[in-house]
Amino acid sequence: MEAPVQIRxxxxxxxxxxxxxxxxxxxxxxxVVVRVLRELVDRELVCAIIVAERNGTVVGTVALSLAWVDARERLVEIALLSPLAVHPDEQNRGTGALLLDAAFDAAQQMEFPLVALEGDPAYYASRGWEQSSDHGVLSPSARVPEAACRVRLTSSYEEWVTGRIVYPDTWWRHDTVGLRDPLLAQVEAAPEGVTAG
Known part of the structure; x- marks a missing residue:
């Protein structure tokens, strides 16, 4: 019998x-993703890194870093979930969902009002992540398809926390916000709920 995955x-x-x-x-x-993560760590913008371990081997990871919502009243600190990574040999076994839940729980404990991410709408919607614009939270770039900008609201969320998401400059310097053509055009042309891969 296979050992269960441990999240920590x-x-x-x-x-x-x-x-x-x-x-x-x-x-x-x-x-590139590793370089972004290292720079966020070096700049003390990472709030948590969580791993999934099976049989003593790390098979998945997720990071939470600092971002903001530019609300009318003030900038509001939020948690940005990225990257979520599961080793290809471990995919489609529920490990990603466990990491998502653990990251959300960590953000909740740190009293962030919400957690935001960019990702496949079909994958994240089925796991409780809502389209951010449904809550008045706008993506950081026009290159993030509206359906791909997702949030989960914590118990600290208040309805006035609306506005555009602001990423630290690390993401922009590495050009890792949203998609660029031709992939962006393919995603926009795909039927709703389908992403180009």
Missing amino acids: SARPEEQEAFESVVRAAFADEGD
């Missing part, structure tokens, strides 16, 4: 292990 906070000595999972999960874009 990452330990500092596991950096190489969770970076390896990110590279495997993101394939050609893995090195």
